[in-house]
Amino acid sequence: MRYINLTDKHLTEDQEELLNLGLNCQVLSFPRPYQTRLEPVALMADLHKLANDGKVLLDDGIKEDLLREARVQRGNHNSRILKRRHKEAAKQLREDSSITIRRADKAASFVLIPTNEYTGKLETLLADESKFPEDFEEPRRSPQDKNQ
Incomplete structure (x- = not known):
């Protein structure tokens, strides 16, 4: 299996097949x-x-x-790999607001996580002042940096 399902959602066979294609499937x-x-x-x-x-x-x-x-x-x-049923499965997954699908760290696979859990973790990270002080200002990029 090339995806990790951290939700209690049961996936269809087409959704599983789509997620198992991983990030190596480009359209x-x-x-x-x-x-x-x-x-x-x-x-x-x-x-x-x-x-x-x-x-x-x-x-x-x-x-x-x-x-x-x-x-x-x-x-x-x-695509020779993605069939119409895979595209329908992707549409179903995208429309399900209860799950968030993210790319796994350092792997060509996906992680399914409950949206409320995912947003909670993001809010916790952003609220951590040791990582993001209140006066934090994102550095501006010069036009030369954008070309690199």
């Missing part, structure tokens, strides 16, 4: 229509900035090439 989502329109625009802006700085030379047809490339659909968005 490629379809890009949103606005993403396919905005990405080439942002890329063109970056390219023009590089061209203005003298770092690159742009071909006259680059804009049309980028727009054409943006319309090409890549990747297989249908």
Whole structure:
């Protein structure tokens, strides 16, 4: 078993199978229509900035090439591992507000914990002034740090 159930909830066979897939099961989502329109625009802006700085030379047809490339659909968005029943099981688990599903520490698996217990532990942690003093201020990140 690749998941740990700390709740008293009985899982269906499909839910168990889904959770046993662990974190190694990735699904490629379809890009949103606005993403396919905005990405080439942002890329063109970056390219023009590089061209203005003298770092690159742009071909006259680059804009049309980028727009054409943006319309090409890549990747297989249908998982061979996840079936419709797994997606339904995931939806059922997500809609159950009595449980919280978190990634296990240092493992490619999941932990199911009662939501009230989980939020209680979080509140206890956050209330601990030895870890989070009242005057604690989160350090601000510079733009250079975000790129790392």
